[in-house]
Amino acid sequence: MSRVEARNLWKIYPGDVVGVKNLSFVCEDKEFLAVLGPSGSGKSSTLRMLAGLEEISKGELLFDGRVVNHLSPAERNVALAFESYALYYRLSVYENIAFPLRARGLKGPEVDKRVKEIAELMELTPHLKKRPGSLPGGLQQRVSLARALVRKPNVTLLDEPISHMDQQVRHEIRARIRHLHDELGLTTIYVTHDQAEAIALCDRMLIIHQGELQQIGTVEEIWNYPANKFVAYFVGEPAMNFIPALAKGTNQIVIPGETEEFLFTFEGEVDPKYVDSQVELGIRPQQIEVSRERKVANSVSGTVKILEFQGDKVVLTVSLDDQPRSEVKAVVAAQERYQEGERVWLYFPPPVIHIFVEDLPIIHREKP
Numbered sequence: 619m620s621r622v623e624a625r626n627l628w629k630i631y632p633g634d635v636v637g638v639k640n641l642s643f644v645c646e647d648k649e650f651l652a653v654l655g656p657s658g659s660g661k662s663s664t665l666r667m668l669a670g671l672e673e674i675s676k677g678e679l680l681f682d683g684r685v686v687n688h689l690s691p692a693e694r695n696v697a698l699a700f701e702s703y704a705l706y707y708r709l710s711v712y713e714n715i716a717f718p719l720r721a722r723g724l725k726g727p728e729v730d731k732r733v734k735e736i737a738e739l740m741e742l743t744p745h746l747k748k749r750p751g752s753l754p755g756g757l758q759q760r761v762s763l764a765r766a767l768v769r770k771p772n773v774t775l776l777d778e779p780i781s782h783m784d785q786q787v788r789h790e791i792r793a794r795i796r797h798l799h800d801e802l803g804l805t806t807i808y809v810t811h812d813q814a815e816a817i818a819l820c821d822r823m824l825i826i827h828q829g830e831l832q833q834i835g836t837v838e839e840i841w842n843y844p845a846n847k848f849v850a851y852f853v854g855e856p857a858m859n860f861i862p863a864l865a866k867g868t869n870q871i872v873i874p875g876e877t878e879e880f881l882f883t884f885e886g887e888v889d890p891k892y893v894d895s896q897v898e899l900g901i902r903p904q905q906i907e908v909s910r911e912r913k914v915a916n917s918v919s920g921t922v923k924i925l926e927f928q929g930d931k932v933v934l935t936v937s938l939d940d941q942p943r944s945e946v947k948a949v950v951a952a953q954e955r956y957q958e959g960e961r962v963w964l965y966f967p968p969p970v971i972h973i974f975v976e977d978l979p980i981i982h983r984e985k986p
């Protein structure tokens with residue numbers, strides 16, 4: 619329905635507080651883009667500028683190639699839904715959903731058709747005559763989403779719409795949001811600080827930190843090719859491990875120990891200028907292979923300190939031998955039955971080793 623393009627957007631609040639810093643990105647027509655970042659990173663400021671609720675301090679915002687900086691929210695035809703439902707509790711569910719249509723001058727049969735259509739999609743038909751106050755939270759949020767989307771907006775902006783709901787309801791509404799997005803051919807920008815939610819919903823993710831764009835890409839791109847150490851750490855649960863190491867060659871590094879060195883080779887190459895430099899080896903807990911026997915290469919030994927049970931998986935915190943201050947997390951299947959105090963070997967497969975210098979990745983690796 620609309621392609622959104624932000625060109626060097628800034629939000630500067632009174633007192634020179636920078637909310638958003640020189641942000642550029644594109645959300646393609648019919649794309650589902652999740653905006654993910656920690657608290658205070660500028661997610662809501664960005665969304666509010668897109669919506670027209672907050673003035674753009676600098677830069678340009680384009681919908682389908684047309685600059686919309688000075689258009690009101692209504693003129694931009696954006697749909698907005700926040701965490702709070704902001705429903706009209708004196709009106710029926712039907713009238714709540716009809717409200718934006720009537721406000722635009724639509725009449726009788728057209729209103730009726732559109733309300734019933736969206737109610738059907740959101741499975742609200744049995745509730746149309748009820749007052750929103752008589753419905754549980756999950757249903758109220760469905761009404762709020764139906765009301766936001768009934769106008770067939772150019773762009774749908776959702777700001778943590780389900781973050782306050784319990785897990786069960788969140789899963790259900792999440793699936794409905796994506797279904798609606800696909801059915802109605804919407805362009806959706808969805809703000810969240812919950813990465814599981816972003817991963818489950820989006821086509822691409824935009825990662826923001828301290829008001830600045832860190833990376834935009836598919837979940838796979840961000841997982842496999844994080845643009846910097848912040849993204850590498852922020853996306854993934856448990857987070858990526860970072861271990862101090864020394865570059866030995868253009869595709870070899872060592873984790874030095876007091877009595878032994880552990881040598882690792884990795885896929886791809888680093889620039890020869892890094893050879894003999896201090897680096898950080900990054901490895902995701904989910905990609906470490908844990909065993910009770912030593913593998914020939916690419917492994918380091920340690921002792922299991924903590925076990926965290928997560929259903930069919932267990933997160934092990936392993937303190938590396940020879941390096942009392944280095945701890946590494948690794949995810950294993952629960953049936954492996956590792957014990958606290960047990961000695962283990964951690965194997966790091968060459969294709970999934972990351973190396974960082976000054977927070978930036980330095981391996982050149984062919985992307986498939």
Ligand SMILES: Nc1ncnc2c1ncn2[C@@H]1O[C@H](COP(=O)(O)OP(=O)(O)OP(=O)(O)O)[C@@H](O)[C@H]1O
Pocket residue numbers: 631632635636637638655656657658659660661662663664811
């Ligand atoms: N109205 C305002 N006046 C002054 N500063 C503001 C205002 N709104 C936001 N900020 C500041 O701008 C920065 C970005 O805030 P923003 O609310 O956009 O972040 P966020 O990522 O949405 O955070 P959260 O997840 O906590 O809602 C923060 O430093 C915040 O304190």
